[in-house]
Amino acid sequence: MDYYISVATFAALNVTLALGLNLISGFCGQVSLGHAAFYGLGAYAAALLSVAGLPFVGSLAAGVLVAGLAGALVGFAALRVREDFLAIVTMGVGFLFLGVVRKQSWLGAEMGISNIPSPLEKGGYAMLAIGVAIVMLAISLHVRRSWMGRAFSAVAQDEDAARSLGINVPGFKIAAFFIGTAAAGLAGGIYAHMTQLIVPDAFNFVQSITILAMVVIGGIGSSFGVVAGAILLTLIPEMFRFINDYKLLVYGGLLLLVMRFSPEGLAGIGRSLARRWGLR
Amino acid sequence: MSAMLAAQDLSISFGGIHAVREVSLAVQPGELLGLIGPNGAGKTTLLRLLTGVLRPDRGRVIFEGQDVTRLPLHRRAQLGFVHTHQIVRPFREMTLAENVMTAAEPQLGRRPWSAIMRVDANPARRRALELLHRLGILDAADKPAHSVPLGYLKRLQVARALALSPRLLLLDEPLAGLNYSEATRLADQIVELNKEGLTILLVEHNLGEITRVASRLVVLHNGATLAEGQPTEVMSRMAVRNAYLGVDADAAPAAALADA
Amino acid sequence: MFYLELLLVGAVWGCTYALMALGLTVVYGLLRILHVAQATVFTFGAYLGLLAANQFGSLWLALLVGAVSAGLLGPLIYRFVYQPLLGRPPFVALVASIGLLVAMEDGFRLIFGPYGLAFDDNTWFATSFSLGGLTLNGVQIAVVVLSIVLLTAFALFASRTRAGIGWRATVSDPAIAASFGVRVEQVRYLAFSIASVLAGVAGVLVGLLNNLVEPGMGGVISYKGLAIIVLGGLGNVPGTLVASMVLGIIESFGTVFVDRWLDRDAIAFLFLIIVLMIRPQGLLGKAH
Numbered sequence: 001m002d003y004y005i006s007v008a009t010f011a012a013l014n015v016t017l018a019l020g021l022n023l024i025s026g027f028c029g030q031v032s033l034g035h036a037a038f039y040g041l042g043a044y045a046a047a048l049l050s051v052a053g054l055p056f057v058g059s060l061a062a063g064v065l066v067a068g069l070a071g072a073l074v075g076f077a078a079l080r081v082r083e084d085f086l087a088i089v090t091m092g093v094g095f096l097f098l099g100v101v102r103k104q105s106w107l108g109a110e111m112g113i114s115n116i117p118s119p120l121e122k123g124g125y126a127m128l129a130i131g132v133a134i135v136m137l138a139i140s141l142h143v144r145r146s147w148m149g150r151a152f153s154a155v156a157q158d159e160d161a162a163r164s165l166g167i168n169v170p171g172f173k174i175a176a177f178f179i180g181t182a183a184a185g186l187a188g189g190i191y192a193h194m195t196q197l198i199v200p201d202a203f204n205f206v207q208s209i210t211i212l213a214m215v216v217i218g219g220i221g222s223s224f225g226v227v228a229g230a231i232l233l234t235l236i237p238e239m240f241r242f243i244n245d246y247k248l249l250v251y252g253g254l255l256l257l258v259m260r261f262s263p264e265g266l267a268g269i270g271r272s273l274a275r276r277w278g279l280r
Numbered sequence: 281m282s283a284m285l286a287a288q289d290l291s292i293s294f295g296g297i298h299a300v301r302e303v304s305l306a307v308q309p310g311e312l313l314g315l316i317g318p319n320g321a322g323k324t325t326l327l328r329l330l331t332g333v334l335r336p337d338r339g340r341v342i343f344e345g346q347d348v349t350r351l352p353l354h355r356r357a358q359l360g361f362v363h364t365h366q367i368v369r370p371f372r373e374m375t376l377a378e379n380v381m382t383a384a385e386p387q388l389g390r391r392p393w394s395a396i397m398r399v400d401a402n403p404a405r406r407r408a409l410e411l412l413h414r415l416g417i418l419d420a421a422d423k424p425a426h427s428v429p430l431g432y433l434k435r436l437q438v439a440r441a442l443a444l445s446p447r448l449l450l451l452d453e454p455l456a457g458l459n460y461s462e463a464t465r466l467a468d469q470i471v472e473l474n475k476e477g478l479t480i481l482l483v484e485h486n487l488g489e490i491t492r493v494a495s496r497l498v499v500l501h502n503g504a505t506l507a508e509g510q511p512t513e514v515m516s517r518m519a520v521r522n523a524y525l526g527v528d529a530d531a532a533p534a535a536a537l538a539d540a
Numbered sequence: 541m542f543y544l545e546l547l548l549v550g551a552v553w554g555c556t557y558a559l560m561a562l563g564l565t566v567v568y569g570l571l572r573i574l575h576v577a578q579a580t581v582f583t584f585g586a587y588l589g590l591l592a593a594n595q596f597g598s599l600w601l602a603l604l605v606g607a608v609s610a611g612l613l614g615p616l617i618y619r620f621v622y623q624p625l626l627g628r629p630p631f632v633a634l635v636a637s638i639g640l641l642v643a644m645e646d647g648f649r650l651i652f653g654p655y656g657l658a659f660d661d662n663t664w665f666a667t668s669f670s671l672g673g674l675t676l677n678g679v680q681i682a683v684v685v686l687s688i689v690l691l692t693a694f695a696l697f698a699s700r701t702r703a704g705i706g707w708r709a710t711v712s713d714p715a716i717a718a719s720f721g722v723r724v725e726q727v728r729y730l731a732f733s734i735a736s737v738l739a740g741v742a743g744v745l746v747g748l749l750n751n752l753v754e755p756g757m758g759g760v761i762s763y764k765g766l767a768i769i770v771l772g773g774l775g776n777v778p779g780t781l782v783a784s785m786v787l788g789i790i791e792s793f794g795t796v797f798v799d800r801w802l803d804r805d806a807i808a809f810l811f812l813i814i815v816l817m818i819r820p821q822g823l824l825g826k827a828h
Contacts, residue, residue: 031631033638077813080820084774087574087634088766089816092809095763099806103799147388147395154371154382161369164331165382166357166444167389175392205763209642216635246650252643259636260624 005126009194011234012129013187018214018230019136019223020183025212026221027149028176029156030078031087034094035211038181040203042067042188044101047113047198056119060189067185068178075177079170094208101200112199116192125194132190133227136183140223143179152176206248213251217258219267228266282345284309284448284479285361290329290339299325301503302339307448307481312474314494314511315483318524322503323483324366327452330481331363332356343448358386360447364437364454366483370425376436377421380408383443411439415469431462438469448479455486467493491515499523545674546792552680554788555687556749559742560761561768561780562694563735569711569775570731572630574766576637577617578739579758580644585610585740586747586757587652594660602659603686603744610740614732641759648755656754665751679748686745690738691781698777703730711775760805767812771823783823787811 021035042063050059074093078086101107108114120128143149151172154162163169192198210233218229233251237244262268283306290303300322307313317323328334330341332353341349343361351359371379384404388395412418415435420428425436434454441449451470455463467489474480484490491497491511499507499514501523507514514520560582567575589606593599621640625633659665664678698704709717710727718724746761747753768787772779787808794807802810815823 031634077817081816082820084572084574084630085770085816085820088770089813091763092767092812095809096806096813099803099809100801102803103801142399143396145399147385147398147401148392150378150382150401151389151392151395153374157371157373158369160333160353161365161371162382163353164357164363164365165389165440166354166362166386167382168354168392171390171392172395175396205759206642209638212635212638246646248646249643249650252639252641252646255639256621256636256643259632259639260621263628263632 002122005122007234007238009122009126009129011231012126012133013191014211014214014230014234015133015227016129016136016183016187017211018218018226019133019140020180020187021211022180022215022218022220022223022226023140023143023152023183024176024180026215026226027143027156028152028173029159030075030173030176031083031090032074032177032180033087033091033205033212034074034097034208035090035180035184036203036205036207037094037097038067038071038184039188039191039207039211040097040101040198040200041070042185043192043198043203044107044113044188045185046189047116047192048107050117050193051113051115056117056193059193060186063185063189063192064182065185067188068182071177071181071184072174074181075174076170078177079173091205091208094203094205098200098204108199110200112197112202113192114197116196116198118193118196120193122194125190129187129190129194132186137223137227139179139183144223148172148175209255210251213255217254217265219265219270222265222267225265225267225270232266283307283342284344285330285481286342287326287330288340288342290326290336290341292325292329292334292337298503300329300336303500303503303505304339305498305505305508307479309479310474310477312471312480312482312493312495314490314497315481315500316485316487316490316497317500317506320502321500321523323500324452325503326500327363327450327483331361331450354389357444357446358390360445361450362441362444362446362448363450364441364452366452366456368430368433368437370433370436370440372426373424375422375424376412376417376428376432376439377405377408379425379436380411380440380443381405383440384408386444407443408439411442412436414442415439416465430457431459434458434462435466435469438466442473446478448481449473450481450483452483453485454482455484455489463489487515546796547789548674548676548680550789550792551785552683552749552788553791554785555683556742556746557761557764557768557788558691558781558784559687559738559745561765561772561784562691562777563738564762564765565769565772565775565777565780566707566731566735568769569777570707570728571622571626571633573622573633574630574637575622575735576634576762576766577621577640577644578735578765579641579762580617581610581614581736581758582739582743582746582761583645583648583753583755583758584613584743585736586743586753587648587657589740589744590657590659590747590753594657597661599659599662599664599748602748603741606740606744607737608740610743611733611737614736614739615729618728618732641762645755645759652753652755654755656752656757658752659748662748662751664748679745683745683749686741690741694734694738697734703727707731764805764808767808771812771815773822779823786823 017039024030024032045066046059046063049062081089102110151167154167155169155172159169214230214233215226219225237247243250258265285307287305290300292300303326315323329336340347348356381404384407388398409421412421415438417432417435420432455466471493494511497511497514499520506523507517507520564575564578567573585606588609589602592605593602621636622633664682667678669676706722707727709722710724714724768783769780772783790811791804791807795804
């Protein structure tokens with residue numbers, strides 16, 4: 001039973017991470033290959049404060065803030081560079097985060113931070129994570145329907161045309177980064193308290209790519225698609241245990257196949273099927 | 281009467297070529313100013329300097345008394361200084377109505393945190409449909425932009441720009457690519473807009489239409505102003521005709537023969 | 541003396557980066573694709589080269605096998621991964637490339653084991669040379685010499701041969717190049733071959749340098765390669781070479797002086813981010 005609760009919690013955390021990245025890259029069109037760094041920032045901030053004695057809620061909030069502000073900073077930096085560069089810069093942010101954390105003894109260096117206080121039971125974390133995931137989904141859907149969603153769409157499709165129509169492109173990009181990374185920070189805080197041990201390697205490039213895979217395979221831009229993608233990619237290695245050994249081979253292969261044959265991911269497949277069966 | 285838009289001694293060079301050389305011009309409130317010139321005269325570059333896509337090496341752009349030379353594009357649009365593009369840039373995945381709606385609520389376009397609060401798009405949609413109707417493209421309102429012909433897209437651009445309630449509209453070759461009747465119709469609509477009080481600066485290649493609709497013409501040649509004045513008067517000047525016929529070293533003997 | 545040694549080590553690293561980055565910038569110049577999966581070709585060449593060396597005892601053979609095997613794999617990647625995606629937005633090709641990289645890295649791990657393989661008899665590594673107080677091993681010399689040879693060959697190719705000129709024309713303007721009779725598809729295959737051969741050689745050399753070939757070795761150098769081509773100006777060949785050397789040297793000094801705060805791989809990206817904030821077009825790129 002404990003095992004299932006654990007898996008459910010991870011699935012929920014992944015949903016939150018994926019929805020956050022979807023907002024940045026899917027809604028607003030800003031490629032981000034370093035999302036795990038914000039997951040890590042939230043985790044480390046929350047862990048440090050918790051170990052220092054701050055109550056649970058406070059630590060979580062700090063994680064959200066640190067990650068969100070860092071995201072806004074990256075968004076601000078992203079304004080200066082062209083789209084191709086953005087992919088590389090965000091990749092760089094991820095490596096930079098790792099490179100710094102690995103070396104700082106006060107951050108635990110390679111060994112990470114351990115003995116993080118855990119105020120909740122396993123079931124408690126599951127409920128918290130699932131609650132956060134649901135809230136994030138609601139936020140995603142709301143943003144999509146709102147004027148922010150329209151502006152994001154314009155920025156994603158043609159940034160310069162959007163500018164000429166008076167849309168505050170810089171403001172919207174930074175807002176997208178802030179919301180997406182703050183969500184990642186919250187997930188990070190929960191993760192840290194749940195596992196009670198965090199190491200730098202949990203937030204490396206492979207983790208960023210895993211989150212990206214969830215978004216892409218689910219269907220970039222589609223909130224429900226991304227939820228499905230996140231749940232699927234969390235469950236499959238658990239359900240088919242032997243896959244765990246080949247996890248990256250499978251993820252990489254899936255990314256390749258999806259890009260080649262169905263770039264709109266599961267959501268796209270869902271839509272074509274719905275059309276075919278006359279539901280649209 | 282002070283000018284709505286004034287360019288003062290704008291200059292810019294690219295790699296040694298002076299694309300625009302100390303150009304000054306003024307757009308008076310309420311007029312329909314035409315900017316013409318042969319290929320390579322620097323019209324597009326000048327327009328880009330005026331709209332802010334390019335920063336000049338020297339000179340200033342003043343809009344309604346405010347120096348906007350360093351002002352970012354989206355802020356200029358919010359001030360009422362709007363332009364359309366020569367090569368149409370619709371949001372391809374959106375419908376025509378959605379395209380216009382993007383511009384219909386400038387306050388929300390400015391503030392992300394206000395934008396996240398608002399979901400109701402009905403007023404914007406009503407406005408969009410009105411403008412699409414005005415430009416005669418209401419029938420395609422719910423079709424995606426990538427599926428409609430160029431004539432529609434050109435008019436969509438104008439509708440989108442109008443959604444911003446501009447005080448000054450810069451149109452970059454709005455008639456290019458249109459057939460005769462489409463061009464005439466759009467030109468007429470532009471005149472209508474001007475009559476209703478919208479100040480317009482029109483860059484055009486289509487000499488027939490522009491001489492018909494503009495109240496004043498400015499001719500650009502080799503990056504500098506060549507002539508200015510009433511359309512028929514300007515077009516009859518020898519210097520302007522020579523510029524268009526490309527009188528240069530190679531053609532000089534032929535031109536001399538033609539004059540003889 | 542110490543600084544000279546650092547400079548030399550940095551220059552050697554810079555040469556390996558140059559071999560990798562040149563291929564990346566060539567591919568970007570032609571197709572606007574960030575060929576992250578170049579890492580795959582790099583590692584593939586390294587493994588096959590090592591196997592050849594351990595089997596037949598010749599390091600020169602290792603280089604040859606590495607070059608040829610990589611040179612064959614590269615165009616295959618173009619044909620099956622990138623070519624079908626040419627009409628799509630660049631994001632699609634980038635994600636596909638990342639997918640291939642991640643999958644192949646795991647593939648190498650499964651086939652060759654996670655801990656890496658070593659050269660049985662790395663004579664070059666074991667041989668030392670003294671040059672005015674500095675000690676270099678055979679591999680470091682080989683890196684520098686081979687890099688110079690290969691890069692010069694590339695320069696001659698680009699300026700003197702028909703194929704090279706055809707390539708440069710295609711980078712400038714594919715449509716015009718095509719109307720002049722340049723076979724654009726052939727140019728692309730050729731570009732991938734060249735980029736991959738260079739990567740394969742680099743793979744064997746880095747393997748010899750570290751006396752270890754492991755599944756993840758291509759990834760890091762590929763990511764740094766991306767940072768390098770941005771710094772040098774995307775598609776700008778001389779810029780890429782300069783940026784490679786600069787980065788190698790900065791890393792070398794960096795690992796000594798900033799080791800307390802930052803690990804080696806992050807230095808490249810810190811440098812990149814700082815430069816881009818000051819000059820968004822890169823060190824040698826052209827302004828927008």
